[in-house]
Amino acid sequence: MVETYDVAVLGGGLVGTAIGLGLAGQGLRTAILDEGDVAHRASRGNFALVWVQSKGMGMPRYSSWTRESVRLWPDYAASLREESGIDVSLHQPGGFTLALSEGELERRAANMARLNAQPGFEHLDYEVWDRSQLRQVFPEIGPEVAGAIFCRLDGHVNSLRLFRAQHVVFARRGGAYLPNFQVQEISRLPGGGFRILSGERCIEAGQVVLAAGIGNARLAPMVGLDAPVRPLRGQALVTEKVAPFLSHPIVTLRQTDEGGVMMGDSQEEAGFDEATGLGILGAMADRAARMFPKLGQVNIVRTWSALRVMTKDGFPIYQHSEAAPGAFLTTCHSGVTLAAAHALAVAPMIAGEGLTDALDAFHPRRFHVPAAS
Ligand SMILES: Cc1cc2nc3c(=O)[nH]c(=O)nc-3n(C[C@H](O)[C@H](O)[C@H](O)COP(=O)(O)OP(=O)(O)OC[C@H]3O[C@@H](n4cnc5c(N)ncnc54)[C@H](O)[C@@H]3O)c2cc1C
Incomplete structure (x- = not known):
């Protein structure tokens, strides 16, 4: 018996489970196929920031995309709590980058000014604080601390609880989590859809979403996608x-x-x-x-x-395969920060008409610009 699903998400880390629960929430019969505890997993070892400041140098769209996710986060955390009973402890009081000398503070302030001055960059509110301002918030700073950059959009969560909550919500929405399923081969079915193999195990799905973290590099070429990740x-x-x-x-x-x-x-x-x-x-x-x-x-x-x-450039990749329609790639560095956008924005696109122009900047064609002669 071959199990069949509407969508198979390959990879059960923070990215795969956020997208998986979003797809299941759209009423799709969704499976997450996950290599399991032997895999390298960024989702188990991260720093748990939901972070905006300093992001987007070289790609203004990344900053606005991050801000979209940060705005979605309170609703996302509330829905995770409601459906899983798990409080992911989202706290968004604003965040700081501390400088240990006047020179470091000047450099950081100059970087923030350069970030904001980029053409097409949606203005980001941030403040440069001196030591005396900072002591009002952190009375115990050391003598070397000269000041800080403050951005009121920044925050953090309990990342392991987030990971757990996403798994629970995915299951509560009827999703099938298939552990110890190391995908070895993805092929297209003649009538549309995909066959996914792991040793003797086989499943079929109408759509496939690659969310296997570093593992995407190996899987992407099987369905005409491009995942230069390291x-x-x-x-x-x-x-x-x-x-x-x-x-x-x-x-x-x-x-x-x-x-x-x-x-x-x-x-x-x-x-x-x-x-x-x-x-x-x-x-x-x-x-x-x-x-x-x-x-x-x-x-x-x-x-x-x-x-x-x-x-290669540190920014996410979202791609819908032209060679194999129905195959998608989703990968990024900041899977905690972007979890809300993945569940509430990317998953509905995949379930609907496909990735919209809003994600165009993240297509991997940006890596294939010919060198000037
Ligand atoms: C030290 C550190 C600090 C970080 N700090 C932050 C932070 O503060 N804020 C933030 O937003 N992000 C942070 N991140 C990044 C964040 O943790 C990652 O973006 C996120 O975990 C990536 O999730 P992922 O699902 O893409 O990858 P992973 O967590 O690596 O998961 C990939 C999954 O794919 C599965 N897989 C791989 N190959 C296959 C295959 N062939 N078949 C089936 N399954 C497969 C694996 O089993 C694994 O479960 C940090 C990361 C690190 C390492």
């Missing part, structure tokens, strides 16, 4: 739980709703190596303790690394 390692640390002292997230530092303080922002070209190392971890912890000296007295309880899903 792993980019990120390391993180979390401290023991401490009394609340960080009311807002900082791009490299945030206090979770459970009390632990997460630190981390490394971006390392390390292939598929998921090792952690004291060099990078130490540098991140040192910078955090310079921002908030009290962190020097707090124990680190866990460190980890995970592989970011990185395209």
Whole structure:
């Protein structure tokens, strides 16, 4: 017996489950085929920011797309809570990027001005705060902190609960989660639709959505799609739980709703190596303790690394295959931030008329511009 579905989503990370629950919500019989716990999963090791500031240098549309998602987030979190009973602890009080010297503050302010000055860039409200303003919000900053960039659109969630909530809602909407299904082959059926194979297992679906993170690079050419993605390692640390002292997230530092303080922002070209190392971890912890000296007295309880899903230019790819209509590719770096847009905007497009012009900027044809002679 071959199981058949309206849509098969390949990959059960944050991107695949957001799109999967959106498709199931549109009334489509949807399956998520997932390689399982052996896979590299950015969704299990991220920093959980729902973040706008500093995004979109080189692609203004990425900033506005991110802002669309951030605006959708409160409704999205509410629907996840209602349908799963899980509170993902969305908190959007605005976020900061701290500078440890006057020179760093000037550089960061200049970068924000350049970002905003790009042709076609929807104006982004941000503020440059000096040390005395910052001390009103964070009385415990260290002596080196010169100031910060503040953007009131920024926030964070509990990312593991988000991942869990998306799975629960997908199942409650009648979706079929098929774990340990490592897709090896996708082929087109003569009468339309797709056959998807994993060893002896086979399913058929009218549409297929590739949402396999780094795994998309291998799967995309099977259906005429183009996914130049590579792993980019990120390391993180979390401290023991401490009394609340960080009311807002900082791009490299945030206090979770459970009390632990997460630190981390490394971006390392390390292939598929998921090792952690004291060099990078130490540098991140040192910078955090310079921002908030009290962190020097707090124990680190866990460190980890995970592989970011990185395209050539760092921006998302959304593509509908011309060679194999009905096959879609969805991949991005910031799958937490974009989860609301994936569930509430991209999934309805896939369920309806296909990707609209609103996503045109994210087509991978941007990687194939011929060099000037
Ligand atoms: C250190 C770090 C910090 C981050 N911080 C943030 C942040 O603050 N904010 C933010 O928005 N984003 C952040 N991200 C990014 C975010 O975690 C990712 O965008 C998101 O997890 C990507 O989800 P994904 O579903 O595309 O990929 P993954 O989570 O990697 O999931 C891919 C899934 O595809 C499956 N798969 C792969 N190949 C196959 C196959 N052949 N067949 C079937 N299934 C397959 C795997 O089993 C896996 O479940 C961070 C990432 C890292 C690593």
